[in-house]
Amino acid sequence: MPLLGLVSEPFFAHIQLLYMLLVSLVVTLPRLVLSIVLHPSEFLNHPHAIDNFFHQYFVIAWAYFAPLIDQWSGPFRERLLKRAKGVVLEIGPGYGQSLKYYSRVDVKRLVLVEPAAIEEPVLAAAGVTEGSVDAVVCMLVLCGVPGPQAAIEMYRRLLKKGGSMIFVEHVKSADPGTVTWQKWYNKYGWKKLMGDCDLTRETGQWIIHGARGPALKIDSAADTNGDLRSVDGRWTEYSYEKMGPPNVWSPCPNMMGYAVKA
Numbered sequence: 001m002p003l004l005g006l007v008s009e010p011f012f013a014h015i016q017l018l019y020m021l022l023v024s025l026v027v028t029l030p031r032l033v034l035s036i037v038l039h040p041s042e043f044l045n046h047p048h049a050i051d052n053f054f055h056q057y058f059v060i061a062w063a064y065f066a067p068l069i070d071q072w073s074g075p076f077r078e079r080l081l082k083r084a085k086g087v088v089l090e091i092g093p094g095y096g097q098s099l100k101y102y103s104r105v106d107v108k109r110l111v112l113v114e115p116a117a118i119e120e121p122v123l124a125a126a127g128v129t130e131g132s133v134d135a136v137v138c139m140l141v142l143c144g145v146p147g148p149q150a151a152i153e154m155y156r157r158l159l160k161k162g163g164s165m166i167f168v169e170h171v172k173s174a175d176p177g178t179v180t181w182q183k184w185y186n187k188y189g190w191k192k193l194m195g196d197c198d199l200t201r202e203t204g205q206w207i208i209h210g211a212r213g214p215a216l217k218i219d220s221a222a223d224t225n226g227d228l229r230s231v232d233g234r235w236t237e238y239s240y241e242k243m244g245p246p247n248v249w250s251p252c253p254n255m256m257g258y259a260v261k262a
């Protein structure tokens, strides 16, 4: 590999993340400060003032980033969401970036759930009970959901047999050096500024095999693309693939896939 490639590949892998952090500060801070100045009591009297500050920060920042991220993730979402049929539950839809990709014909009922409504009793009140859902959709959300492994198991319980879990998520890197960077970003700003987003979650692994299953070999050619057969009885079929060009140095490797409940 030419020297320039050796230097530039790792560099560009990190640029996306640094760009998001920097731009989020530029885009968000002025609006947030103005809002605090204009409505100080809403911020200062809030029972969790600091957490609320960072929550508001992410709400403003994501309004800016969501359409940009859709520019590259749109084709992947479109391809995957063709599988969403019948009763569909989308976890954390944010500004509704996925809505335009759902089929008006195939989707009979669409339930959108943001964090406050994620408890099972609240879902039950919306008619979402165990074995009642045809598709659960998670788009860039499991990195920030508290207790992700338990949440994944709950979403799986909500699925009917033959129902699909559909996801686009970023995951822990397969490269130990890059994991060090991911931990470093988490600690020094990323998690706080990006809505509790944890760069080191093994989300794909947890979906496909559960917390204690065998490791997914995401960097082996065989596992990178295509359909694989599940061996542990959780799913009858699954697909798990990388999005975009492979770059082992990326601190934010994105995966997409689906799994069909056994």
Ligand SMILES: C[S@@+](CC[C@H](N)C(=O)[O-])C[C@H]1O[C@@H](n2cnc3c(N)ncnc32)[C@H](O)[C@@H]1O
Residues within 6 Å of the ligand: 062, 066, 091, 092, 093, 094, 095, 096, 097, 098, 113, 114, 115, 116, 118, 138, 139, 140, 141, 144, 145, 146, 195
């Ligand atoms: C990075 S944004 C992604 C939004 C949207 N899915 C998209 O693709 O643009 C993460 C979203 O997850 C939501 N979220 C965070 N924790 C959640 C939870 N426990 N349950 C449901 N949604 C959650 C946030 O409110 C936010 O809307």
